[in-house]
Amino acid sequence: MPESVPVRCPSCRRERRYTAPAYACACGAAVVPPLDPAAVPTAVTHRVWDEQWVSLRCMACGRAGQWPQPELGCPCGTLVRIPVARDGTGPWDEVVAAARLLHRLGHRDVRRAGRRPPGGVALMATGLLAHVTAGGRPAALRDVEILWLAAMARSARCVHFSGAGYTADARARADGLAVPLFALTAATPPRPLNDAAHAFLGPAADWD
Incomplete structure (x- = not known):
C-alpha cells in the first residue's frame, strides 16, 4: 500500500x-x-x-x-x-526506466516513496526498496549505505540505480553488502554493474 x-x-x-x-x-x-x-x-x-x-x-x-x-x-x-513531489534532481525519464525494469521483474506495485534520499528519488514495492541517484554526480559510498540501512529497517531487498556511475568506494561497499548496482540512462535499459545486479536480474538478463 x-x-x-x-x-x-x-x-x-x-x-x-x-x-x-x-x-x-x-x-x-x-x-x-x-x-x-x-x-x-x-x-x-x-x-x-x-x-x-x-x-x-x-x-x-x-x-x-x-x-x-x-x-x-x-x-x-x-x-x-496536498503537495505532490517534483523531481528537480535529474531527468524524470531515468526514474521511469528504473521503475519499468522493476515492473518487468515482477514488482507490479512500484511507486515513489514519500521520503526522498539525498540527491535522488526513492522507489518502493512490496519487499523492495530502490534508490535512483540523479543530478549528474556519481553515487557515493553514503548513498549505498543509506539505501542498505533503509532496506534493512524494512526487512526488504534493495537495488541502486545511478545515471552518472559510482565512486570506487561506493562500488566496493556495494559488493561487500551485496547491493545490486545498475547504470542508468534515459535512452537504454538499466545495465547491471556487479554480481549482485546480475543475480537480481536472474533470467531477465537474457531478455531482448
Whole structure:
C-alpha cells in the first residue's frame, strides 16, 4: 500500500494522516501521486480547473497522464490541497526506466516513496526498496549505505540505480553488502554493474 503522510490543516492546525489513492493506468498498473511530506499543504479557497489536476507518468509503461490533485477534507470544513513531489534532481525519464525494469521483474506495485534520499528519488514495492541517484554526480559510498540501512529497517531487498556511475568506494561497499548496482540512462535499459545486479536480474538478463 502507498505510504501515508501527516497533513496539518492550515485553518484549525489539526493533524491527520493522508494516503494518496491509486489510479488505474491504461496498461493496468497503479499510478499513485508521489506526496511531498516536506511541503506545506494549502487551503482551497476557490476552484481553478488547472489546479485540480497533476501530470504523472506511469512507472510501469511510461505513459503520461492527468490525474486528480490530492486533497483532504478536514472536519473543520477546510478543503486541504496536498503537495505532490517534483523531481528537480535529474531527468524524470531515468526514474521511469528504473521503475519499468522493476515492473518487468515482477514488482507490479512500484511507486515513489514519500521520503526522498539525498540527491535522488526513492522507489518502493512490496519487499523492495530502490534508490535512483540523479543530478549528474556519481553515487557515493553514503548513498549505498543509506539505501542498505533503509532496506534493512524494512526487512526488504534493495537495488541502486545511478545515471552518472559510482565512486570506487561506493562500488566496493556495494559488493561487500551485496547491493545490486545498475547504470542508468534515459535512452537504454538499466545495465547491471556487479554480481549482485546480475543475480537480481536472474533470467531477465537474457531478455531482448
